[in-house]
Amino acid sequence: MMHSFPELTIGGVLIAPFVIYGGAAIAIFAVLRPILHLVAFDRAFISPPIAELSLFVVILALLIVLF
């Protein structure tokens, strides 16, 4: 079955679904940051930036697959 992507329409202007997914992923990631600090996410990896980037990509991919 084809996966349909939600399109946001503001005042008749169609917003690309990827923009919505990207915005939602950024919002979820921002909410997760204090929790990541609490669980010492930074200290669990040799390169925390790559770990955080990977986590962001996972969130974005999950949003695209699930919604």
Next chain:
Amino acid sequence: MLKFVGFPLSAWGFALRTWAAMMLSLYVAFWLQLENAYFAAVTVGILSLQTRGQAYQKALYRLLLTIVGVIASIIIAGLFAQARDLFVIAYASWLGLCVYVGALLDGNRAAGVVVAGFTVAFVAIVQIDSPQNIFLTGINRGAVIAVGIAALALVNDVFLAPNLHRILSGKLAAVHQRVRAFAIAILRGESADPVHSANLLREITAFHPDITALVIESSAGWARGAAARTAAVALVAEVSATYALASLPAATFPSLRSALALALANAPGEDSRALRLRLQQHMEARDADTNDALFACHAIDLLVEDQRAQKAIEDLEADRRPPCHVSTPIYRSRRVAARNGLRGFLAVLISAILFSLGGWPFASFGLALVGTFVALSAVAPRPRMFVAAAVVAIPIAALLAGVTEFLILDGVDQFPLLAIGMAPTVLGAALVFTLPNARISTTGFLVLVYFPILLSPANPQDYNPETYLYRSLLAIMAVILVFAVLWTILPTSDDLRRRWYLTSAREELRDLLAGRRSRHRDDDALFRDADRIGQLVALQPADGDERRDDLRQALSIFGLAATARRIQRELAQLSGQTNTHLLGDGCAALAACNAPRLRAAAAALAESAATHLDQKSQGAARMATADLNWAAFLIDASSFGLRPNWSTSP
């Protein structure tokens, strides 16, 4: 440090990351068939900063304020699409407003705010003949900026760009060592040079933009930011305590001086507790000489602040949030900001008239560039230096763009060849950007940003020499115009700024002495005052000893303001526990800046505390007594007349 062709490997790493991000952003923008794809590369050039935190903070502000700029473009175009004169006036007013707000901020926040100003030029002004395209242009601009940001973030993360918090903690530790060395020199009998003290304050307050960028860098950013703020405030307080000790006679407490110097040299820890206890006893001794008590009081402050700074730097390294929250507000002169805003407004109006009289094609592009230069120079630490660097950088960027387009690329249409053709200029400009000399570094930055603008890589590239010549000439004219405007229209000389900074310091102290509490907490207000001194010392030196006198006066005001805040807090703590009349006397003496009355109030308070107060309140009373005596000492020692009836006119 390993070097290659005269540049350290870290600089080469930065240059290669910048080039890789620029090419990636261009490739993605071409692939997505975005209009003005070259602007993705320009975005990377603008956001290319050496650490991840700084780049992300700048990117965030750039994206958010571009959205604000696009909304402003739509509103301005909607209101004045049929009246070009009003259209340009509205744009000039918007840019002036953004420059004003930007001049009240610092670092990437200031740069972000002015982006909202000149976005209107690139979205609305260049579409002045076809306002129906403004919305699409705005969306397109937002898309290319988002592509540029994503490319830079990916490259920075994958290629391990340095983390800001590591660099900042190293710098804070280095400054801490310098502050300790300054304190040890003072304790060994050297006199305090106001220029040295002010430069230390400047070094500390200059960390502010980096501290604000820590938050966005990683999930531990909030804790690191709080620790860095605490360290900066503690270092300012340590310099303040050292300067206070330097004001006391050099013969005060020789034995304690050497013990304190030794404790600082050995990085005070547990061992300093005994010394603090000893100092406390000297301060509390009823028969102590006033100077000895004051020395003990400031020596305790010095030790406490030194330990607080040390602990905060350790917290920053360990990602721990310090127990106390401090914010680090900055000082910005509203007069300077208003003048910058007005100059921005006038510069846009004058250049619009000149460009429309010229009747050249691409005149709207020239007008947009004028707005960019005016806005960016207004938020630069030294606007004239920035524009002077731009006068050199833009012709270089134009020349390199021409050479790249017509000699190196010369009609090719393969992307790998474009990437190779742009590499020498991008790598060279990024390397120059890493140099410590501010003028040369700014030139490198401007070449990095304006080279892709003037090259305007597109898919397919049109290789039109006429377009290249017009754009290059307009860019050079725009920067020369801004250079002329900066020197002729409402020029703000360093001498004028110096007078305004001192006047504002006097006005604020007068209000404080009169009992009007600052809206900032004591630590925060101390940092803000230190920031003003940092800006004062950064100005071009005045002739002769005038600079030293100005700084001495500013440091006296800084010290008295800090003491006045402490006195007010301590007297407020004592209210209801001791004779209200005594507290009122203290406040009145402070408001009158009367040294004998301050000493009398201190003596009366000490007398009353010994007989009427419990143990806890006696501690507060002793501190208040010491601070009242210190305020009297400062007023007597000042050669500038610290009186409430100072003239505030420049």
